Amino acid sequence: MTPPILSLALPSQTGRVLSIQSHTVQGYVGNKSAVFPLQLLGYDVDPINSVQFSNHTGYPTCKGQVLNGQQLWDLIEGLEANNLLFYTHLLTGYIGSVSFLTTVLEVINKLRSINPKLSYVCDPVLGDQGKLYVPMEMVSVYREKVVPVASMLTPNQFEAELLTGLRIVSEDDGREACNILHAAGPSMVVLTSISINGNFLLIGSHRKELDQEPEQFKIVIPKIPAYFTGTGDLTTSLLLGWSNKYPNSLDKAAELAVSSLQALLRRTVSDYEKAGYDPRTSSLEIRLIQSQDDIRNPQVKFKAERYK
Numbered sequence: 001m002t003p004p005i006l007s008l009a010l011p012s013q014t015g016r017v018l019s020i021q022s023h024t025v026q027g028y029v030g031n032k033s034a035v036f037p038l039q040l041l042g043y044d045v046d047p048i049n050s051v052q053f054s055n056h057t058g059y060p061t062c063k064g065q066v067l068n069g070q071q072l073w074d075l076i077e078g079l080e081a082n083n084l085l086f087y088t089h090l091l092t093g094y095i096g097s098v099s100f101l102t103t104v105l106e107v108i109n110k111l112r113s114i115n116p117k118l119s120y121v122c123d124p125v126l127g128d129q130g131k132l133y134v135p136m137e138m139v140s141v142y143r144e145k146v147v148p149v150a151s152m153l154t155p156n157q158f159e160a161e162l163l164t165g166l167r168i169v170s171e172d173d174g175r176e177a178c179n180i181l182h183a184a185g186p187s188m189v190v191l192t193s194i195s196i197n198g199n200f201l202l203i204g205s206h207r208k209e210l211d212q213e214p215e216q217f218k219i220v221i222p223k224i225p226a227y228f229t230g231t232g233d234l235t236t237s238l239l240l241g242w243s244n245k246y247p248n249s250l251d252k253a254a255e256l257a258v259s260s261l262q263a264l265l266r267r268t269v270s271d272y273e274k275a276g277y278d279p280r281t282s283s284l285e286i287r288l289i290q291s292q293d294d295i296r297n298p299q300v301k302f303k304a305e306r307y308k
Contacts, residue, residue: 005084007044008083008084008086011044011088012042012043012044013042014041014042014043014241014244014245015043015044015087015088015089015244016043016044016045016046016086016087016088016089017038017043017044017045017046017087017088017089017090017091017240018046018048018087018089018090018091018111019031019034019035019038019045019046019047019048019090019091019092019237020047020048020050020072020090020091020092020093020095020104020107021034021047021048021049021050021091021092021093021094021233022049022050022051022053022093022094023047023049023050023051023052023053024052024053024054024055024056025052025053025054025055025064026054026055027055027056027229027230027285028229028230028234028285028286028288029056029229029230029233030049030050030051030093030094030230030233031047031049031093031233032230032288033230033231033233033234033237033286033288034091034093034233034234034236034237035047035237036288036289036292037234037237037238037241037260037288037295038091038237038240038241040292040295040296041238041241041242041245041295041296043089043241046087048067048072048075049067050066050067050072050094050095050096050100051064051065051066051067051096052064052065052067056229056230058229058282058283066096067100068099068100069097069099069100069102069103070103072100072103072104072107073103073106073107076107076110080110085110085111085114086114086115087111087114087115087118088115088117088118088119088244089118089119089120089121089240089244090107090108090111090118090119090120090121091121091123091236091237091240092104092120092121092122092123093123093125093232093233093236094123094125094133094233095125095134095138096134097135097138098135098137098138098141101138101141101142101146102141104146105145105146105149108120108149119151119152119240119244120149120150120151120152121150121151121152121154121236121239121240122146122147122150122152122153122154122186123154123155123232123233123236124142124146124147124153124154124155124159124163125159125232126138126139126142126155126158126159126162126163127158127159127162128156128158128159129158130158131158139162139163142163143162143163143184147163147181147184147185147186148184148185149185150185150186151186151187151188152186152187152188152189152190152239152240152243153181153186153188153189153190154189154190154192154232154235154236154239155181155189155191155192156191156192156193156194156232157174157191157193157194157195160174160177160181160191161177163181164177164180164181166180168191168194168196169196170196171196171201171203171218174191174194174196174201174203174218175203175205175216175307177189177191178191178203178204178205178214178216179205179214182205182207182214187206187207187208188204188205188206188207188243188250189204189205190202190203190204190205190239190250190254191203191204192232192235192236193221199220200220200221200222200223201218201219201220201221202218202219202221202254202258203216203217203218204216204217204218204219204250204251204254204304205217205250206250206251208248215250215251215306216306216307217250217251217254217304217305217306217307218304218305218307219254219255219258219302219303219304219305220302220305221258221262221302222262224262224265224266224269225279225280226265226268226269226279226280226284227282227283227284228265228268228283228284228285228286229283229284229285229286230285230286230288231261231265231286234261234264234286234288235257235261238256238257238260238261238295239253239254239257241257242254242256242257251304251306252304254304255300255302255303255304256298256300258302259294259298259299259300259301259302260291260294260295260298262301262302263291263294263298263299264286264287264288264291264294264295265286267287267290267291267294268284268285268286268287268291269284271287271290272284
């Protein structure tokens with residue numbers, strides 16, 4: 001007799017997450033940055049690696065393989081054939097092609113046919129600081145097909161502008177961008193990084209009922225003079241983890257996520273300096289394993305301020 005799958009027979013109180021993201025052998029980006037934090041927060045996490053690279057693409061050389069849409073669907077069919085396709089959450093990050101993203105949409109439909117309450121947390125990785133990371137045609141697919149089926153959306157400033165067509169130069173613009181995205185589908189929107197008048201902000205918005213105004217807030221985030229890889233993937237995983245534990249308090253979830261992230265980034269900078277390296281000279285690999293206590297039990301040092 002085949003033994004039961006305990007993550008299904010005795011599921012964790014938090015949930016079971018399918019995470020479709022990139023993977024690097026060395027370093028912490030994509031699934032390498034997202035899976036471990038969610039496990040620390042008590043989630044069963046099953047990763048599908050959209051790519052398998054030796055390291056992130058910021059290095060002089062990068063080698064590996066890219067999963068195509070049919071290969072993704074093969075994995076889904078294998079899970080379904082063994083009755084393993086029940087998930088409470090789907091998490092997606094960087095996706096490099098329209099064909100793969102189209103298959104992800106099919107995966108969402110399949111997962112929701114099995115669990116209609118599935119929560120889909122989408123980090124729409126399109127680009128940053130005015131630069132696209134993906135083909136331009138990806139933007140319309142996200143806008144027209146992905147955003148409407150997302151439960152939570154976590155774009156940065158540039159991505160929010162692409163998805164809404166709204167230039168964000170003020171806090172009011174950020175709040176309006178959240179409203180536009182709510183109208184398209186997701187009940188939770190977190191603009192994870194916005195630079196306004198020299199200040200660095202996170203703006204969150206939670207529309208709990210269709211006929212209610214969303215609850216909106218901001219968290220002021222100190223700037224650290226360094227560039228890190230994997231922080232967006234980590235941020236979205238932490239927002240998934242904490243928002244599920246505090247479903248009616250997105251502001252509290254964001255406080256916990258930001259506080260974990262800031263502690264990790266400060267440790268990263270400190271450790272590079274201990275190794276005799278100037279952290280301002282190139283992108284830094286985050287110190288994920290060394291920061292596990294800050295992920296599991298963050299000290300909240302960054303508070304949300306609700307908009308009236």
